[in-house]
Amino acid sequence: MSSSNSSPSAQSTSPQSPILSLWKAYTQNTSDRLKFIDTFLVFLMASGVIQFLYCVLVTNFPFNAFLAGFASTVGQFVLTASLRSQVNPENRSEFKEVSPERAFADFAIGSIVLHFFVFNFLG
Amino acid sequence: MWSFYTFILLIFGFVSVLDAKSSSGNSVLVILDPARQPDYSIFFNGLKEKGYDLTFRAPKDEAPVLIEDDIPSFAHVILFAPDSKHFGKDVTPQALVQLLSSQTNLLIALGQKQNLVTSLAPEFSLILPPPGSSLVSYFPERKEPPTVVPIDVPSSSKILSSSSSPVWFSGVPFALGNNPLVFPILSAPAEGFAADSEGSTADALFDAADKGGEGLWAGSQLAVAAGFQALGGARATWVGGVELFSDEFAKKEISKGVKSGNQQAAADLAAWTFQESLVLRIDSTTHHLVGTSVPKEHYTTNDVVEYVAQISRFNPSKDKWEPYSGLDDLQLEFTMLDPHIRTALPPVPGSPGKYAVTFRVPDRHGVFKFVVDYKRKGWTHLQSSTTVPVVPPRHDGYPRFLSAAWPYYAGAISTSLGFFLFSAIYLAGDPREGNLRGLRAKSTKAQ
């Protein structure tokens, strides 16, 4: 969520308020369902960060396993994010041909294909 | 009845076994002037006793031919014609070399005259002294002329049996070139030198001293008998003078009561040349993974492989091949363009004739060869090359699941689990959402 608020120290106090107001607006405006998707996204991101840190700090020896694990989190993340954007009612105008049900079906197929490749690459 | 016949056969076999035979055939062609034949009767009779079939031919004769239809007619050829100028049409230097390529052994005597033999000698990397010169030595003091020289047989010689009597020699010494296939059997004495017979010895010495000793035809660097092992296995022996084999020298005494060693030396030279002594062969070679006994079609990198060679030596007195474990410097090379592994191939104690070594195949894939290449002067050359591919491990030869990768396994599995949980809960929440939307739509429609 918070990406680069460490650098703008030269800014005025306004950087704080965009973040805070962003958080407030977010909690107010998003539906429960989207929040649920977002928790899954956060979990995936955390898992990916852990794997990446392990790879960088400890060893990257079974590089294919690292790539498989990391790619599974990243891939799942983007698929879920896509699902989120497709399900979000605000985006209905963009997705004329994809109903929310179809969106979920696409998400499921994509995830299954992703996991198939991940497990093939893992070992 | 049957037992009687076997008895007869046994007698014959027994009789033939008593004689020392060559490992490569019995037929010998002797090319020499027929008038001189009786002079070498001791030598030739000795050969006949051993079981060789001798065929005599004058140099000018056309028959029997050396090579007929590209097949050599004899197993061995003795060329005792150093004074002949003209030979039959089929006796040419090229033909003699072709004989060697067909596994025919040659025993050739040189002389002072220039003829076919002296023009063939340089091909064998022998450097002959100027024409007309012969070996001259004034030591040890003796009543024979200086051109008749007694030569001691070195005790380290493998070919000449080290009897204590020196050998009478009269003829041409020669120097040996750089070819590794030629080696001296009997070197000239250290006090000997090559000079024109009688009279100009002093001049020769003076000239040589003048040049500072360069190009001097003297000393033990010259040989009077040299052996040459051709790459195909055939042997050729060059002797500087044919008198070494003569009866006269065989009977001449070195000193009171001590017989000369000529007869023995002549027999030894013939034995070596005709593939009786110092003859080895590789019976078989195998290779296999340690732990198995069947050779594999290809090996994987880092396999542990055992290579076994079986080597025999020909025993002339028994006329058969016996396993021989006396080679202590045999080497094995595991080569792909360059030897990647070079190790000793020691004999296995307890198994006569068996040489084995175990080693690890290098970590490099490719087409390798097991190469045994044993060349020692006097012994038969042993060469063996077995080609075997070395392949990298199969895709399932690597360890599949590594313990170092557990966070990744955990991550991947947790992602899949999370996905399933998420979809389950999402779909479970679906009708509620759908109903909600349906309600909302209905309400908006109604309005």
Place this chain on the structure above:
Amino acid sequence: MSTAYPLPTNLSTTTVTNTASLLRIVALGLISAAAIASRLFAVINFESIIHEFDPWFNYRATRVLASQGFYEFWNWFDPTAWYPLGRVVGGTVYPGLMATSGVIYNFLHAFHLPVDIRNICVLLAPGFSALTAWATYMFTKEMKDESAGLLAAAFIGIVPGYISRSVAGSYDNEAIAIFLLMFTFYCWIKALKTGSALFGTLAAVFYFYMVAAWGGYAFITNMIPVHALTLMLMGRFSSRLYVAYCSWYAIGTLSSMQVPFVGFQPVRTSEHMGALGVFGLLQIVAFAQLARSHLSSKQFQNLLTVSVVAMGVVGTFGFIALTYMGWIAPWTGRFYSLWDTGYAKKYIPIIASVSEHQPTAWPSFFMDLQLLIFLFPAGVILCFRELRDEHVFVIIYSVVASYFAGVMVRLMLTLTPVVCVSSAVAFSSLIDTYLDPTQPEGEEESEADSSNGTNTAATPSKKEKAKKPAASTSALNDIVTAATSQSSSKSKSKGIWGLDTRLIVIVNAIGMLSFFVFHCTWVTANAYSSPSVVLASTNPDGSQHIIDDFREAYYWLRQNTPQDAVVMSWWDYGYQIAGMADRPTLVDNNTWNNSKSHIATVGKAMSSSEEVAYPILRKHDVDYVLVIFGGLLGYSGDDINKFLWMVRIAQGVWPDEIQEPNYFTPQGEYRVDDRASSAMKNSLMYKMSYYRFAELFGGNNAMDRVRQQTMPKVGPTLDYLDEAFTSENWIVRIYQVRKEDLLGRDLKSANAFAQGKKKKKSKPVSRRKAIPV
């Protein structure tokens, strides 16, 4: 509204739609049949044989796959290639082609149709070209409409640029790769248009298939990110783009690493970093969009500026640092040579020596594409007019492909699909305009009365015979009506009057299309259908004379040499020797070991004298040496013409022993007659090519037809090789390497002795050595 020609009025819309679909299906079927049929010239003229060089290796690999199963193929270690290094085929090959043939083979055998694997390999390319036509149809349908799609399918079915790499017998990666290229692009465009992750996943799966099939997959890897980046820069970021790109990238990259030959390259090499960068950028932009929806604009602006700047700085420095530290491999030589055309000749002569890597000459554009090449820019401009997301893709593809096609002849193949698509769009727009039966009403008569005479002459043009002036006067009409500021009535103020105008344009268009067909068929039959293993020429009386020297020589090798005899030749012929003669070779077309050893060693052996070359030959256990010599027949693809490349490549590794200027005359010419330099005359290649050539001409001077030079009366002699075989027209010459001399002499002296020459007398070797003080 009036129509130029009568339309039937009693048809319901469903009938029209159904008939249209039926016609489309029939048309696609006919196009597929035409595509397949036009690729069969080689099979009909000669026989069902694998062509060229590379396909022979693919064919061998497929035979292993078909006979021993997939896992044996996957683990196949070929000890007969690159002797004695061997080749790990499983890890150095793109398995897509072989796997496809294997699947088809097993499928047919499951139905008990015993089709030979060779026929499958030969006919695979035409079969897939029919699929390519269909994929192009789908792609162009997204661009414009179905009629354009049909035109594009027809174009790509018969265009020579694509046929050259997909005739029956050309069993190479491009045979299936172009189909996969078009289909991946189609899935990408569809994913972009609909925003569906399903199409994104489908694009990723076909991308994986493409990665498994062809090394040119890097083209897709960079095209799609460039497209996405352009859309973002144009301000057209949308959630659909996000969905499509992310689903394609995540699944596609992961799956592409499954191919062993690709391995970890997608995260390690610079060529793949573009896709990763765009991926990251998309995440940032999507997140920014999300944040924007929750914030006021000013706050958002601040946040955006700060984060973009920070990201950009961090990203650039990170990329530079990683490349510097070696984690990310720098650009490979092959890609450098695409940008700097002189690079390869200086540093990597192997790449420069391949004939397919030479820059394209102008005539080959016309020969391969004929009328498409000038319709192509028109199509691109039409895309500019519409400028939906997919049109941006076509524009980018055209620009990029045009550049690359100009750099390398081989890359004409990637230009061909986009040329077909855009020229189909342009052509179809033209035909649409002129087939459209609506024509404007004659109401302009009253309004245009006040305008000048050209106008009055234009208006009642139902019977007017003016052809193109009709179009131009209608434009003039347009200007005039705008000038008089009369608003147009219900009917259009511009259009095409009359049946005759339409007929003329349509007939002209059909004429051009038939010329196109005629040209394509002629080019295919004459230029691209030769198997290059078998040459054909015409006798004086016009009948065909087959020159089958290659196969004659390869089969001689196969039947007259021991199974493990090693053959040395230049790398061009390695695959063919392995495929047809079935003997181990030293180097072959894979050219993977181009810097050290092997190819340079072979080059050194060919360009050195016999004494220097002989130890190299013995070290590598070479039994036979094979050269191609075209001097008798006039075959210009022989080894003497390629000789300078051998010298250059050897010089790259042994610059002190081999220098290229030594092989030219002092005046700088490349001669092979008596003025040739001594290095040239003593080289093994020269001796092997011209050995006994002078004897053919019965006392006259021999004439080398390719170099057009007269040879000296006395030809070269060979000491270390024996001539083993020369084919009928002297094209292939095989020599046997002599074993070491029996007496340990060097072979030159041994030869001299055998011919009766006497050796010189020499002095004894001095045994004195200097005593170190």
